Amino acid sequence: MSNQINKKFRIAFAIWWLLWFAVHYSVVFNYGATKLQAFADSSISNFLLAGACLLIINNMRYYLPRQEKYWYVLAISFGLAVVWLVVVRVLLWAIFKSETVYLAMVNVSSTLRYAVAFLMLGCMTTLSLLWYTQKEQKEMDARKTEAENLAKEAELFKLRQQLQPHFLFNSLNSISALVTTQPEQARKMVHQLSDFLRGTLKKEEHQLVNLDEELQYLELYLDIEKVRFGHRLSTQISCEETCRLLKLPPLLLQPVVENAIKFGLYDTTEDVTISIDAKKINNDLIITVTNPFDPETSSPKQGVGFGLSSVQRRLYLLFARNDLLQAKAENNFFITTVKIPQV
Amino acid sequence: MKTLIIDDEPLARSIVKEYLKDFPQIELMQECNDGFEGVKAIQQHQPDLIFLDIQMPKINGFEMLELIEKPPLVIFTTAFDEYAIKAFENHAVDYLLKPFSKERFNKAIAKFLDQSNTGTSKNNTQSLLEAVPASPVQNNRIVVKTAGKIKIIPVEEIHYLEASDDYVKIHTKEGNFLKNKTMGYFEQSLNPGQFVRTHRSYIVNVQLITRIEPYEKEGYLVILKTGAQVPVSKNGYAKLKQVLGM
Numbered sequence: 001m002s003n004q005i006n007k008k009f010r011i012a013f014a015i016w017w018l019l020w021f022a023v024h025y026s027v028v029f030n031y032g033a034t035k036l037q038a039f040a041d042s043s044i045s046n047f048l049l050a051g052a053c054l055l056i057i058n059n060m061r062y063y064l065p066r067q068e069k070y071w072y073v074l075a076i077s078f079g080l081a082v083v084w085l086v087v088v089r090v091l092l093w094a095i096f097k098s099e100t101v102y103l104a105m106v107n108v109s110s111t112l113r114y115a116v117a118f119l120m121l122g123c124m125t126t127l128s129l130l131w132y133t134q135k136e137q138k139e140m141d142a143r144k145t146e147a148e149n150l151a152k153e154a155e156l157f158k159l160r161q162q163l164q165p166h167f168l169f170n171s172l173n174s175i176s177a178l179v180t181t182q183p184e185q186a187r188k189m190v191h192q193l194s195d196f197l198r199g200t201l202k203k204e205e206h207q208l209v210n211l212d213e214e215l216q217y218l219e220l221y222l223d224i225e226k227v228r229f230g231h232r233l234s235t236q237i238s239c240e241e242t243c244r245l246l247k248l249p250p251l252l253l254q255p256v257v258e259n260a261i262k263f264g265l266y267d268t269t270e271d272v273t274i275s276i277d278a279k280k281i282n283n284d285l286i287i288t289v290t291n292p293f294d295p296e297t298s299s300p301k302q303g304v305g306f307g308l309s310s311v312q313r314r315l316y317l318l319f320a321r322n323d324l325l326q327a328k329a330e331n332n333f334f335i336t337t338v339k340i341p342q343v
Numbered sequence: 344m345k346t347l348i349i350d351d352e353p354l355a356r357s358i359v360k361e362y363l364k365d366f367p368q369i370e371l372m373q374e375c376n377d378g379f380e381g382v383k384a385i386q387q388h389q390p391d392l393i394f395l396d397i398q399m400p401k402i403n404g405f406e407m408l409e410l411i412e413k414p415p416l417v418i419f420t421t422a423f424d425e426y427a428i429k430a431f432e433n434h435a436v437d438y439l440l441k442p443f444s445k446e447r448f449n450k451a452i453a454k455f456l457d458q459s460n461t462g463t464s465k466n467n468t469q470s471l472l473e474a475v476p477a478s479p480v481q482n483n484r485i486v487v488k489t490a491g492k493i494k495i496i497p498v499e500e501i502h503y504l505e506a507s508d509d510y511v512k513i514h515t516k517e518g519n520f521l522k523n524k525t526m527g528y529f530e531q532s533l534n535p536g537q538f539v540r541t542h543r544s545y546i547v548n549v550q551l552i553t554r555i556e557p558y559e560k561e562g563y564l565v566i567l568k569t570g571a572q573v574p575v576s577k578n579g580y581a582k583l584k585q586v587l588g589m
Contacts, residue, residue, distance in 0.1 A: 165422070165423040166398065166422050166423045168422075169422035169423050169440070169441050169442065170352065170355070170422045170441060172441070172442045173352075173354070173355055173358065173422065173441035173442040173443075174352065174354040174355070175442070176358060176441075176442040177354040177355065177357050177358040177361075178354065180361065181357070227354070228352050228354065229351075229352060229353075230353045230354075266351075266398065266400060267400045267401070268400050268401075269351070269376055269377050269379075269400050269401065294400070294401065296401070296495060297400070297401050297402070297484070297495055
């Protein structure tokens with residue numbers, strides 16, 4: 001595409017200068033110069049002027065003035081026209097040293113020549129300025145659209161993640177099973193599930209919440225899982241009194257606990273205990289989530305594998321640190337530690 | 344007629360059990376908590392129908408089916424499986440999306456009764472497994488049965504694969520295992536950056552290659568860290584060069 005434009009431009013450019021060469025030639029010839037003089041005059045002038053135009057176009061490709069655009073156009077056309085005129089005159093004088101009549105004519109016509117060159121260069125600068133600005137605008141628009149699309153996709157993905165279809169439908173299925181046999185329990189689970197969903201929907205990304213609140217929310221989630229998996233799941237949540245009012249980003253621990261459930265509960269068949277432990281060390285809130293895993297079916301990688309990268313990313317965006325999330329496997333237990341600096 | 348329920352959630356099983364009460368001709372033999380139990384129970388009871396969840400501990404529903412030589416008819420019970428639904432539609436007796444109603448359940452049973460009466464069946468489950476987006480990719484593991492035991496092979500432990508009649512022989516440091524699948528299946532489902540089909544009958548884990556030697560005319564041999572030698576065809580050599588960036 002751009003190659004084609006380039007080719008078209010080159011042809012137009014060449015044709016334009018050939019025409020102008022002819023006009024220049026005939027004007028000089030009609031004013032009484034010889035054919036040779038007219039030819040030399042026209043070719044030197046126009047060749048140099050075309051060169052100056054190319055110089056401007058190329059220059060614009062790499063440097064596009066943003067402020068003082070119009071002064072830039074004026075200054076560059078003015079300056080280049082001066083340089084051009086001097087060079088043309090020097091060359092013509094050097095070639096036709098003894099032909100005073102012709103040189104006199106060159107002298108007289110200097111103003112006109114300058115005016116033409118200035119206009120030509122001015123037009124060329126303006127044109128390429130417009131062309132490149134438009135091109136830049138187009139590229140910027142494309143980038144903007146792409147960024148918007150990416151953001152939209154991310155948003156959709158997040159919404160979907162929040163809804164957790166697997167969890168939601170399985171929970172509804174449990175309720176459906178409970179309705180006939182244990183209606184009270186079914187009703188309780190409807191309430192738990194509603195509270196849980198409300199919690200996911202209302203939270204603002206950037207407002208910090210109390211640890212207390214976040215733990216209650218996690219407990220809700222774990223209680224629902226307990227209904228689904230009978231008494232195979234037990235949980236242990238311990239939190240030092242001093243930590244209860246410490247702050248953390250909302251739903252930050254949710255993926256960590258989901259991960260623990262995924263590998264500790266969904267992928268095992270025995271009774272499992274998932275523990276969450278919160279304490280304060282120096283000025284950091286330290287939360288440790290421990291879950292067993294089955295070494296036969298899942299081999300957790302050391303460090304942050306395990307679908308924890310979103311937590312890592314969020315912590316990085318909030319605190320600009322990459323060392324706040326740590327995960328390790330020890331004797332068939334997977335231990336995730338999240339550190340939240342208290343500001 | 345005999346049936347089994349294979350699901351890791353007790354409440355989910357209880358609902359199928361409850362709905363089944365209306366069909367006295369279908370006898371529930373056993374409830375299974377995971378795929379391992381499922382394999383054993385299927386061998387033991389030879390059921391005509393199973394209710395199968397996909398997401399289960401140890402091995403998932405598809406991996407379990409792969410281990411059974413003549414799988415019974417299957418009604419899938421699953422909460423959400425965006426990838427497999429197309430395969431269900433084409434090849435399973437039916438699939439029930441949780442939570443499902445009594446009416447929906449009855450419809451599925453009617454379909455099953457119809458199919459088992461007319462005898463249009465058995466290979467259904469085979470074709471389903473071929474149509475399901477491969478499980479090794481999703482889980483990075485391959486499940487095989489060896490000497491009556493179930494073995495889970497993590498994909499990175501595969502040295503190379505070799506075609507062997509109707510089976511594929513999986514070479515690992517713990518020995519060879521046979522899997523009832525085609526080479527094409529593995530070529531498509533394994534990560535092409537790590538596993539290259541070097542030959543009509545071979546797929547190699549490129550991370551284990553120590554050197555490549557010319558062999559006969561136009562052919563090559565790949566030597567693995569384990570000392571194993573794997574043939575490479577002219578075509579395979581081109582693919583190998585591309586993956587290794589030579």
